[in-house]
Amino acid sequence: MEKETDIENCKKVLLGEFEPVISAKNLTKTFGHFTAVDSISFDVAKGEIFGFLGANGAGKTTAMRMLCGLLKPTSGKGKVAGYDIEKQSEQVKKNIGYMSQKFSLSEDLRVWENIRLYAGIYGVHEREIAPRTDELLRQLGFESEKNSLVKSLPLGWKQKLAFSVSIFHNPKIVFLDEPTGGVDPAARRQFWELIYQAADRGITVFVTTHYMDEAEYCNRVCILVDGRIEAIDLPRNLKEQFNVKSMDEVFQQMARKATRKAD
Amino acid sequence: MKFFNRWHEKQPEKPIRMRQFIVFTQKEFKHIFRDRWTTLILLVLPILMIILFGFGINTEIKNTKFAVYDPSHDVATQGIVNKLLTSEYFTLSEFVNTPNEIENIFKEKGIGLVVVFSEKFYENLLHTGDAQVQLITDGTDPNTASILTAYASNLIFSYQQDLISAQDIPYQIKPEIKLLYNPTLKGVYSTVPGIIGVILILICAMMTSISIAREKEQGTMEILLVSPMKPIVLILAKVVPFFCISIVNLVTILLLSVFVLEVPIVGSLFLLILVSLLYIFVALSIGLLISSVVDKQMVALLISGMALMLPFVYLSGMMFPIESMPIVLQWISNIIPAKWFIIAMRNIMIKGLGFSSIVKEVAILSFMALFFIMLSLKKFKLRLE
Structure with missing residues (x-):
């Protein structure tokens, strides 16, 4: 499912040819003596689907x-959409x-x-909201549910709706923290179709997950072990490097290095 | 998308804040009115409480059956019995023939009061100036007992007054009880300010803290913190609906008090509203303070429902007079905002005193409001870091 143009973009980023939309430089977060995130550095290009993988407790969410902008870094720098994460x-x-x-x-x-x-x-402009809501619901096939209370919807629908709401204001980047937890594979696949549509609109997708089948869908993945980046590359390259067929196997080999217990 | 981005840049900050506030406040009202229990608690509970306290758990007693043991059978005893009968508090059940019957009739006939006259009552009244009448009540319910004796003593006293004015002789029957401001001992008079105090704390503190805790529990708070909405907008939007509802409650309670319970507002309505608004601010800021340290609705409910309500009910002077509490509890009662609110409200509403009588209470309540608001804003900010 990788698209050649995206791969080209990624390469350009890696070569420093254009301004990344997300960039982290030695980003570190410690809680007391515990270093949750240990000096991570990476860049994400516009329109990329960037997967952030790791076991529970590896530091993805932190x-x-x-x-x-929910947590202040202990040290290091970060820029998102061209703005400093601490000062702006x-x-x-x-x-x-x-x-x-x-x-x-x-x-x-x-x-x-x-x-x-x-x-x-x-x-979002008042006059735009109503027509765009109708359009969105039509695209999702949710027109009949426009007036339903959200609690009456099945979980897979709720998640699709939550994602659509999170990009309704056309952000430059959308951050998804384990968005597909608890739904079946079919619903996950549908959810990923929405992610691809968003990426086509030019929205950069930063997604954390521990489902390795989802890692295959990402343009580029970053594997976090014990708060450090162990690998960052195209899924295809990682599979070649470890000489395995799936991202799951790549991850199994990586995760063996982990010493930290899952929380 | 292009149009949208351009709009973002051109608009000044203010309308966005305003619109955030409006959509969020609308959402809060929907939360409140969509949850049947919340609506019930907010709008019906205050009415129920005022009616229960006003009529049901009323300390006022009407139509109590009483019995008379009267060995004298003279003009004076007859006069006193008639006096009791003409009041709305007592109805005569029977005359008792021997003193031995007295104990049994309490148990058997549901009698609340027995009036026992001494022998040769009128004669003693005229000659020694010291006629004796005994009032016997059921002491297992001391509250009712003391109210009944107070009523009866009052009536006997008023009979004495009648005699004095009719004939110019210095009679003396017995006790003198003086009741200022509440001459008929109406229980509701002193409870109405207390009920307002408790209802406002219930609605402002409990509901505000629960509604913010729910936001945290459901994970929507995280989304809001990532959004460009300023915490102060969020706090205001959370607080405004409960502020409006407390005003509605205040008006309902006052209307019910005046027209149904017939408790008059003697003093200035303006002062009364001023003090109530001040107290609402205190209550809202306590709610914010609780929600800034609590993450779960259940904990918010326990803190505001138990840790807050109990001292507010028992130590505010709403139910028990503060003067008769142990000295340590009297100290503690000073930090209970409801105490000051109730004092101020009684001064305005029942005694009809002016602003000079409540300066101290207003000052203390203002200080409390300021203190809690500062503290909760500080706490709230810290949690966003």
């Missing part, structure tokens, strides 16, 4: 929370979308009310 977190927040592992729309609001709420919070 790294992502720093990039979103307000600007960062305006240009990103975020979806967490916990399903996070308001359960007792209707579908359209949820869309309207977040569109309002992100400052």
